[in-house]
Amino acid sequence: MELYIHIPFCERKCAYCDFLSMPATLQIQRAYVEKLIDEIIGESGGVRAYEVTSIFIGGGTPSILPGEYILGILQAAGDYFDIRKDAEVTIEINPGTLDEHKLECYREAGINRISLGLQSADDWELKVLGRIHTYDDFLKSYQQVRLAGFSNVNVDLMSALPGQTLSSWEKTLKKVTMLRPEHISAYSLIIEEGTPFYERYGTGEKAFPPLPDEDTEREMYHMTKTILEEHGYHRYEISNYARKGFDCRHNTGYWTGVDYLGLGIGAASCISGFRFKKEGNLNTYLEMASRKDFPSCIYQDIQKLSVREQMEEFMFLGLRLTEGVSGAEFHQRFGQNMWNIYGNVIEDMKQQGLLRVEYPIVALTEKGTDLSNYVMSHFLLD
Numbered sequence: 126m127e128l129y130i131h132i133p134f135c136e137r138k139c140a141y142c143d144f145l146s147m148p149a150t151l152q153i154q155r156a157y158v159e160k161l162i163d164e165i166i167g168e169s170g171g172v173r174a175y176e177v178t179s180i181f182i183g184g185g186t187p188s189i190l191p192g193e194y195i196l197g198i199l200q201a202a203g204d205y206f207d208i209r210k211d212a213e214v215t216i217e218i219n220p221g222t223l224d225e226h227k228l229e230c231y232r233e234a235g236i237n238r239i240s241l242g243l244q245s246a247d248d249w250e251l252k253v254l255g256r257i258h259t260y261d262d263f264l265k266s267y268q269q270v271r272l273a274g275f276s277n278v279n280v281d282l283m284s285a286l287p288g289q290t291l292s293s294w295e296k297t298l299k300k301v302t303m304l305r306p307e308h309i310s311a312y313s314l315i316i317e318e319g320t321p322f323y324e325r326y327g328t329g330e331k332a333f334p335p336l337p338d339e340d341t342e343r344e345m346y347h348m349t350k351t352i353l354e355e356h357g358y359h360r361y362e363i364s365n366y367a368r369k370g371f372d373c374r375h376n377t378g379y380w381t382g383v384d385y386l387g388l389g390i391g392a393a394s395c396i397s398g399f400r401f402k403k404e405g406n407l408n409t410y411l412e413m414a415s416r417k418d419f420p421s422c423i424y425q426d427i428q429k430l431s432v433r434e435q436m437e438e439f440m441f442l443g444l445r446l447t448e449g450v451s452g453a454e455f456h457q458r459f460g461q462n463m464w465n466i467y468g469n470v471i472e473d474m475k476q477q478g479l480l481r482v483e484y485p486i487v488a489l490t491e492k493g494t495d496l497s498n499y500v501m502s503h504f505l506l507d
């Protein structure tokens with residue numbers, strides 16, 4: 126099983142962000158962490174049989190918290206869950222929120238993977254995004270992380286930004302590969318409803334700075350793959366690249382259907398075919414945390430997935446991986462032949478050049494990766 130721990134605090138909200146995150150006083154942060162630890166303890170009873178293979182502390186900006194808070198959270202997890210000795214333990218960090226003491230606490234807490242949110246190496250693009258840091262701030266944080274001895278580092282990047290050109294994206298990729306992080310995530314910006322970017326770009330009206338058009342966005346995607354491969358990174362998922370041996374275990378677990386438990390506000394879980402999430406309002410969460418039936422009282426949208434839904438999910442998530450899905454694994458999980466269920470779709474997609482089949486493996490082709498939403502939509506079962 127994997128644990129996801131949500132820290133919903135940020136210094137301020139970025140213009141494109143629809144994650145569950147907000148600024149908060151130190152007092153609120155402390156109250157949240159106390160309740161989060163209660164939640165960790167409360168949840169551990171129900172999942173005693175599970176061994177935890179990875180922990181991901183995400184946000185928000187987990188590095189905004191004092192280092193001792195992170196230490197306390199992970200000590201509670203270590204005391205109450207069966208955590209495998211070689212578990213991958215990641216924390217998300219944003220430049221401008223880090224210091225050496227925090228890094229010492231992370232090491233003491235057993236964190237062995239750092240994920241740094243950079244997005245762009247161009248200060249003007251960072252400003253348009255509403256990020257709190259410059260590229261130099263990132264360089265400083267990156268150096269601090271390395272000096273503190275962390276040898277597994279991810280850098281998050283984002284393409285298709287307002288005003289971004291192919292040449293500025295190329296510069297970002299080249300600057301970052303020169304630093305030799307072990308892992309790079311490179312997603313395209315999505316304009317989400319309810320964000321300042323949606324007001325500016327969601328209406329279809331022309332806005333400044335303009336978003337790259339669809340063709341440029343695809344060119345950026347292909348450029349990413351080419352440049353990162355030239356520098357020794359393999360693409361193991363649609364938007365994730367790693368040097369040999371550094372695929373993210375936590376995310377790969379998610380794409381291959383490993384059970385996960387989410388802790389903290391809004392966190393999603395999927396355990397033994399049951400999907401649910403936690404209360405998403407911070408004040409309500411804090412209030413409910415004093416109830417006797419906490420944490421079960423903060424469960425929401427509990428849903429038992431049918432076998433067909435689990436099959437769909439297996440295909441949607443598994444096809445994101447470069448290595449694709451395996452018919453043998455499908456049979457092992459569902460006791461049914463993948464070709465009996467999806468044979469026609471697989472053949473049709475193969476004919477269109479969108480899937481490659483190397484029995485018993487099925488994976489997206491390059492063209493299929495470009496049209497992944499179209500391909501996935503055919504794996505819905507009626």
Ligand code: SF4
Nearest residue numbers: 135138139142146185
């Ligand atoms: S740092 Fe991340 S979570 Fe926080 S506001 Fe910006 S995009 Fe959202």
